[in-house]
Amino acid sequence: MKLSTKIRLFSSLFMLVLVLLVNTAIYYLFYNMSLNAEKAELTDQTNEITEALNESPNIAKSDLLKAYLPTDGMVRIIGKDGEFLIPTLTKDQEFTELPFTFSKKQTAGVIELSNQADFLTISKPIIWENGEVATLQVYKQLVAHSESMETLFYVLAVASVIVLIPTIIAGTFLSRFILKPIKSLTGTMKENITDAKWKKINLENRSRDELYEMEETFNVMIEYLKDNFERQETFVSDASHELKTPISIVKSYAQLLKRRGQDNPELLNESVQAVDSEADRMQKLVEQMLLLAKNQENETYSKLDIIQLTRETVDQFKGAYDRELTFEAEAEKIMVNGNHDQLQQVFYILIDNALKYSDEAVNVYVLRRQSEVQVKVQDYGQGIPQEEAEKIFDRFYRMDKSRSRDLGGTGLGLAIAKAIMEKHKGQLTVSSESGNGSIFSITLSTID
Template identity: 55%
Template sequence: MKLRTKIQLFTSFFMFVFILLINASIYFLFYQNSVDSELDELAEQVNTILVAINQNEEIPPSELLKAFLPADGIIRIYPENGSPLVVHTKSSDYLGLPGEYSKSETREVLTYYGDRYATVSKPIIWNNGEIVTLHLSKKLVAITENMKTLFYVLILASVIIIIPIIIAGNLLARFLLQPIKALISTMKENMKHGKWKKIALTNRSKDELYEMEKTFNDMIDYLKENYEMQEIFVSDASHELKTPISIIKSYTQLLERRGQENPELIKESLDAIGTEAERMQKLVEQLLALAKNKEVQSGEDVNVTELIEETIDTFSRAYRRVIEFPEQGVPFYVHGNKDQLKQVFYILIDNALKYSDRNVIVNMEQFENKLAISVTDFGPGIPEDEKERIFERFYRMDKARNRNTGGTGLGLAIAKTITSAHGGAITVESSLGAGSIFKVLLPIKLS
């Protein structure tokens, strides 16, 4: 069942039930008020009869009662025992109406052969001094006719009300479903033709439908941007893998043709194949690192001072280079993943050593609730227009230099991803010919 049909059925059914309850309430309230009015009128008539009997003692009560006989009713006098003393009626149809002696005044509505009768009973003193019951019954002819008329009027009014409600429900369904249909059509077109089509925002009030359309357009922009980034990423990764694969394939073919005749060529080929294999392995590892470092893998309080000292010690022994790190008075802690944070400092120090022949300086200091770790090198520096791009995947300023140093263009992208996942940021300050300062800001864990 379509949503439009559901909306129409729901609104129509809800209003039908609502109108039914209202009409039923009106019907029964009107009936009850009418019956109460008839009973009050009949009780007043009984009191009038009593007054007339007391004021006209010379007239026999049985004769006096004829003057108060209703056109559609019956008057009876019931003794305590035996048959009625007096029965006055204009139609024998009313003789079968139930009645009895009663010591107290009663009011009720009886149903007799499908007709309703208002009945009032009241004890009185008869002319012989005996206490009897005056029983007055009246057929509710006017009420029955009025209730039929009211019933038909309510049905007609309900029909008149339901028709505009059905029309309004149809218009409401169209209004609500128009942007949804446009959304579905746009989504199908995007899936079928591979487009990034957006919905034209209407100039209506900023309601939920407008927010839905705006959110859809924002989502399309987000998906398009990520899809394009993914295409670039796959293209760049394929390009980076293509070069070492081509080199390995070329040296393999060269060995097949001339390897047996030239032993020196074997060593050269194996060295080149090994170098390119290591480059491919490093590239694949860094691609995996980018995928898994989008979130903090596990959280703990990490001693950053100790972590940097360990990283510096590893590089100092491997490169036999001087890395200056002033002694810290107290250890600094951040909450995060130790291995991921160590990878950030490893990347920054490794880059500093690759692009500078002089000493590398590592500093650490606290700014309010932030811990700043800076890595300074005295290399060639970074041009102003390339400072932001160096954090992009596979971006390299000097491709020849990076090829010689084994760079893949993924290191800084990985460092930025990890830092962002830890709620921090990474920035760079650089001057051509004077070197660069990479600074990592992390939320500090206060003791």
Template identity: 50%
Template sequence: MKLRTKIQVYLSVFILIIMLLVNTSVYFLFYKNATESELEQLVAQTELLVERLAKTTDTNEISELMNAFLPANGMVQVFANDGQTLEFKHREDAYKTLTGKFQAEETHEILKPERGVNVAVVTRPIIWQDGSVVTLQLSNNLVELSNTLTILFYVLLFASLILLIPTFIGGNILIRFLLNPIHQLTQAMKENIKGRKWRKIDLTNRSKDELYEMEATFNDMIDQLKDNYEKQEDFVSNASHELKTPIQIVKSYAQLIERRGKDNEALIQESVEAIDSEADRMKKLVEQLLALAKSKREAEHTKVELVQLVDHSVSTFKHAYNREIECIKNMESIDVKGNADQLEQIIYILIDNALKYSEKRIIVSLFTHNGDVIFSVKDFGKGISKDEQERIFERFYRVDKARSRETGGTGLGLAIAKSITEEHQGELTIDSVMGEGSTFTLVLPILREE
């Protein structure tokens, strides 16, 4: 069943139930008030008859009084304590079916005999002419009330049927209001799936309701998908380009050896060194691509002692590169929650990046501030412009492409560091001034013991 049909059916059933409850309440409220009113009138009539009978002793007058107080569609009866009927007055033969008997208590009630016409009955004990206690009963068949209730029933039924028309029209308007955005959303999804048109929903002149939020979220999702798709295309293109260059160099040197390498040992040595260098470049690129993919997967996070990790990394670079690396810290031990191998990789990337792009000393700092541990690496190179700082963490982006080729850079190191930082709920930023150098800062939350 389609959503349109479901809404129409559910709405119609709901309105029918509401109208049924309302109409039933109206009908029975009217019935209750009308019968109580009729019964009160009959009680008042009975009281008046009793007063008149108390003042009368003549049998003929008693008969005339009963005829005078005879209800329009009812009877007046008097029953002796032995069950004998002393008086019996009625308007028509049709209303003689109500039976009565002697009773010592007064009652007011509405009866409904087999004929289906409501009967108001008032029964009251009185003192008769001979001093005995008898029962006086006045009854009135509520014929007019029954006719009125019948008319009311048909009026309510007709009104309910009439109300279904605007309900149906209003339901269609509501359905159109609810489903049109969904249809637009579905159509946009189909177009985006088939042709990658990245179509979004037009939100101009729209009220900011839940449907608006859904469509706005869809537009944000399309923007994100488009951005990710373009980044993926750039990634594949850049990765292909990065691999294509060393492969072409290896192939060129291999062809050169085949043509001229048999009698030229110097050429063979040069080719082997070039092939080995490019193979190392490809190996490093593949390793970084794998590291970038691995950083997207969840790694086990445990307590990591960061000071020891930084000291070990700084010591390794000092011995490997024989460069001046100054290490400043304001604590001897600090714990963070994370993956030790991944955090060490960030430290390696930042120090290695500073050594590549600066011939001078570099400064490594480690300190705490406001519940965070801050690790920074400062170099004194030529710096990075503001425009390039915004793209420095993109995959394969390199500030100085010529120098990056010389130093073996692939443009993936900072992207890997940024990805790992985000997995550790941290922040990696850059502050650079042209001609003065750059500072990369890593902020991580300190692990607090429960």
């Protein structure tokens, strides 16, 4: 069952039940009020008959009772043995078949008939001529009452229909109002699936209700998916491109070895070195791509001394490179919350880049800035043009691709460092001028 049908059905059934309850209450309230009015009127009439019998003992009872005979009714005097003390007084002989009873107390009741209007009866004890207690029973057919109730029934039925028709119409408009944005959302989803588009929903001239929030969330999700999909495509494309070159080189040297390598030792050595170099390049590229892919995984964070970690990294580079590498810190210990291996990877990347792209000294500083710590890596190399300063953090981006390839660069190092710093809620920035070297700075919050 469609949602629109459910909305119309629910609203219609709800209104139908509500109307039936209200109309039923109105019907029975009016029924009781009308019946009580008839009962009070017949009770007064019965009391008048009793007073007349008591005040006029010398007048013939039959003649006296005829004067008080209801138009649509009947009068009976019933003895204690159940016999009629006078003939039944009525204008319609069919009424004589109605039941009767002897009673020593005043009672009222309704005799329900299936083929005609009901009868209201009032029974009241009186003292008869012989001094015995008899029952005066007055009957009245509720013709006016029945006609009024029948009229009320039809009026309420028509009113119910009149109320239900607008309810159904309103339910239809309500379902259309609610389902229109849902249908638009569904259609956009299907279009995005079948046509591979990144279509968003138009939110102009829309009331800011829950449906608006749903559509706005959908647009944000589409933008997020589009961005991630494009990043994935770019990543795969760039990775394929980067792997294509070393693979081509390895394949070329393999074919060269196959043709002439056995008879040329120099060519053999050159080919082996080239294959080994390109294999190292591919291994490094794959490792860095895996590191980027694992960037979203949960890592263990702990309290660590950023100065000690930076000094250890600098010492490792001093032992491996015959280069001037200095380290300065403004304090003996500065504690941060982070992952030891990931932060060390950032320092490796920054120092390694500084050594690659600079032939002069590389300086590493650790500075305390109130509730933050800054680690700066300064080199005196070629520098970075201002227009390319933001691009260097993109995956696979290299300013001088030929020189970067000669130096073994993949264009992933700074992207990895940026991702790690974002995960640590820190910052990685660069300050540089073309020809005047560069300063890469990371900023982290300190802890006590």
